Amino acid sequence: MAGTRRTQGILGGRSDDVVERVLEAALAEVARAGYAGFRIADVATQANVHKTTIYRRWPDRAALVGAVVDRMRQPIEQTPLPDTGALETDLLEAFSRRATFGRKREGQAWAMLLAERHSEEVSALIGHTVFARRDAWHAMIERAADRGEIPRDTDGPRVLHLIRALVDAQPGDAAWLGVAVRTVLAGVRAGTVLRETGPAAR
Amino acid sequence: MAGTRRTQGILGGRSDDVVERVLEAALAEVARAGYAGFRIADVATQANVHKTTIYRRWPDRAALVGAVVDRMRQPIEQTPLPDTGALETDLLEAFSRRATFGRKREGQAWAMLLAERHSEEVSALIGHTVFARRDAWHAMIERAADRGEIPRDTDGPRVLHLIRALVDAQPGDAAWLGVAVRTVLAGVRAGTVLRETGPAAR
DNA sequence: ACAAGAAGGCAACTCCCCGTCGCCATCTTG
DNA sequence: CAAGATGGCGACGGGGAGTTGCCTTCTTGT
Known part of the structure; x- marks a missing residue:
């Protein structure tokens, strides 16, 4: 044999x-x-x-x-999320890593798949990547709340969802990333992204 | 003959x-x-x-x-953009019209195309819709600046781009639309979306 | 009412890609 | 070094995109 x-x-x-x-x-x-x-x-x-x-x-x-x-996922998922002491820099760092990890090829391939993520098949393939570490991301938000940077009852998952939607609309664009993160954070600080708020979250 | x-x-x-x-x-x-x-x-x-x-x-x-x-485009493009006296309601109204115009079928078809807009072919087909009325949209932002609602040197196109990216990530979801518009506006008021700002627009 | 000609129905065909199959050649390992 | 795993190869069935030639049906001016 x-x-x-x-x-x-x-x-x-x-x-x-x-x-x-x-x-x-x-x-x-x-x-x-x-x-x-x-x-x-x-x-x-x-x-x-x-x-x-x-x-x-x-x-x-x-x-x-x-x-x-x-x-492609391995190198990224094995690095812990940043903890710089400020939510803005945490987010900037975490998302920019995600955008430009590995050699050029990987980043480009990732961008292609992101662009097609609305297809059932593709989203099934790449859906995990951020989702799998949901707890770690959530902890990042929690830390900021503990430091008093953002309101206590901020809707963490939704914050991430907002930023992700923005970032993914223009993957790999550092300037855009900066604007996206800072804009969403301004909203978060102003309390537009709270948990369980009624019809309007003024 | x-x-x-x-x-x-x-x-x-x-x-x-x-x-x-x-x-x-x-x-x-x-x-x-x-x-x-x-x-x-x-x-x-x-x-x-x-x-x-x-x-x-x-x-x-x-x-x-x-x-x-x-x-599908005609009914929407023939209605002038709203002018309610406040940017927030203008945006909410304009985008929600875009999301749910016509009978159900049109809205659904639109969402499908949006989902695929990263394909060259599809984006060529639907690219116009907001773009064609760029001036009207821009005027909407200008009015708000004139009223002092937002900073004078706000980057209008970028504001729209931000909101559009967000809205399109979850087409047809009214609650999401509200959060998106209010969040971006908070950023705009805080000056995160200014024209020609240096590397960081703190 | 009717003939000319436009528009539609139909079937067969070419391409191109997916994924499969059977058979044969080659490499790896005990 | 032989057994058996693995890879090479070409053909095939399936299905969708567009195309083509020919025939049928509808519309319209006179």
Whole structure:
């Protein structure tokens, strides 16, 4: 039963190579064409691998792009969120990391996927990234409330949602990020983003 | 030369009917499947018209969806922007009109297209809608500045851009719209959205 | 009322991409 | 070094986008 051991486990030698090349090419392909324009056949060509080989390891496009996303996510999720002592700088730092992590390719690929995040498939793929660390983000807001920077009953998740919506509208634009963060914070301080407020949160 | 007159001009009778039914079905199709999932063959079926007939009048998907968009746009663009005497209510009114104009179908179709607006093709189709009336919108901001509601050197286009980005992130959600408008206005009043400010607009 | 000609119905066809299959070649490992 | 895992290869079924040629039906001026 020689050669049986690697069926699904850690791969070595040739297989490792193939996986590496395919993932590399797939990342480039996402950066180039996003999810909708993603052609498995093109990835195969770029990776010098046959189309079938890809399908054997990743059942379909979603699985392959999913693998690419997983790989991009690691470096970012393993760094703790900033704690600079001021909410504004925390947010600026955290979001700018998110925007420009890794080498250029990753950032670009990420921007492409963000642009398509309204598609069911894409949002299923990238939905986790901020969401997974919800507690850490929420703690960031809590700290600011404890310091008295913002009202006690500020709606933390909504604050993040506002900033994220703004940032994602213009990913990778540092000036825009600054305006977005400062503008939302002005609103937060003015109490426009409170929990459970009636119809109008004047 | 009977029957020659209507080649491209105003159509009557049968043709009118066909155009109407096709556009109606196409609107429903956009509302159902957005642009990416838009199948001309399905439109044909829904409209009780042959696929070929559609292709004869509209060269491709973009043209057909474009026609649908044009049609949705008219009712909205022919109403002047509100002038209630306060920027907040002006914005609330203007954006909520945009979100829920016409019958339900139009609003839904619009939301679908918004969701896909990052695709080149889609943004080319819907890009105008707010942009076309840039001057009117800008005047709305100017009036507020004249009344002293916001700083004189507020960056009007950017204010609109901020609100639009926020609103479009959650189209059709009235509560969200309220928070978005009030939050951005708080920032504007605090001077976070000024023209030509240096690196940081504290 | 009617003939000319515009508009619509229909089916077959070309492209192009997705994902699958069967068969054969090559690499890895006990 | 042989067994068996892995990859290469080409063909195929499926489905949607547009196109084309031909025929049927409707509209309109006279």
